[in-house]
Amino acid sequence: MKPKWVLQELAHFFFPNCCVVCKNKLLPTERGVCLQCLYKLPKTDNFKEPDNYGEILLAGRFPFERFASFCVFTQDGLLQSLIHEFKYNHKPYIAELLGVIYGKDLLGSEFLRTIDVIVPVPLHPKKKLNRGYNQAEAFANGLSKATSVKVSVDELIRVIDNPTQTKLTQTQRWENVEGIFDVRNNRVFENKHVLLVDDVITTGSTLEACAYALLKCENVKISIATVGEKF
Numbered sequence: 144m145k146p147k148w149v150l151q152e153l154a155h156f157f158f159p160n161c162c163v164v165c166k167n168k169l170l171p172t173e174r175g176v177c178l179q180c181l182y183k184l185p186k187t188d189n190f191k192e193p194d195n196y197g198e199i200l201l202a203g204r205f206p207f208e209r210f211a212s213f214c215v216f217t218q219d220g221l222l223q224s225l226i227h228e229f230k231y232n233h234k235p236y237i238a239e240l241l242g243v244i245y246g247k248d249l250l251g252s253e254f255l256r257t258i259d260v261i262v263p264v265p266l267h268p269k270k271k272l273n274r275g276y277n278q279a280e281a282f283a284n285g286l287s288k289a290t291s292v293k294v295s296v297d298e299l300i301r302v303i304d305n306p307t308q309t310k311l312t313q314t315q316r317w318e319n320v321e322g323i324f325d326v327r328n329n330r331v332f333e334n335k336h337v338l339l340v341d342d343v344i345t346t347g348s349t350l351e352a353c354a355y356a357l358l359k360c361e362n363v364k365i366s367i368a369t370v371g372e373k374f
């Protein structure tokens with residue numbers, strides 16, 4: 144554990160804890176976000192909606208079964224605060240909490256019915272070491288807790304680290320991520336329906352690059368779930 148996290152954990156223990164969104168004091172049963180803010184999350188429920196906007200956007204780029212996002216990403220909105228906290232503020236438990244909530248929503252759905260394994264978009268090991276965790280993996284763990292579908296973190300790998308994508312055009316983003324993912328063993332996802340998960344989908348180029356690596360496995364099926372969508 145890095146000293147900064149130790150301090151944060153100690154602060155969490157000794158000082159009254161506040162909701163990262165509304166700053167109200169949390170109840171002892173709440174962690175990171177209060178129930179009122181969780182209740183206000185801008186859920187899409189688009190897992191119930193074949194041919195949703197994300198699916199139309201990704202259609203034709205690579206073969207996939209379904210796409211769904213938990214919430215809509217709105218600038219300065221509720222989801223943005225939460226994503227900022229779990230991505231940059233050492234709070235992976237928020238991503239996991241959102242995964243648990245979404246997993247409960249997905250339980251019993253047609254979307255989840257044939258999923259065999261959950262695969263988070265991997266970070267480069269160097270970046271994961273720096274951040275201390277992979278936020279997509281934390282979300283995947285939450286989904287797994289709620290649905291009992293297992294998570295695979297070691298088979299889809301990021302072989303090349305790439306610079307941040309925020310200032311690139313869509314074509315530049317694709318060139319930036321092409322070939323950076325691989326699967327260790329082509330047989331591992333053979334005949335499996337993989338649920339590929341990430342934090343936010345914007346252009347979809349990272350997910351597309353992951354899909355190309357997964358498609359090396361014979362007869363693999365791919366669905367996608369993200370915490371947020373920001374098209």
Ligand SMILES: [Zn+2]
Nearest residue numbers: 162165177180
């Ligand atoms: Zn709150």
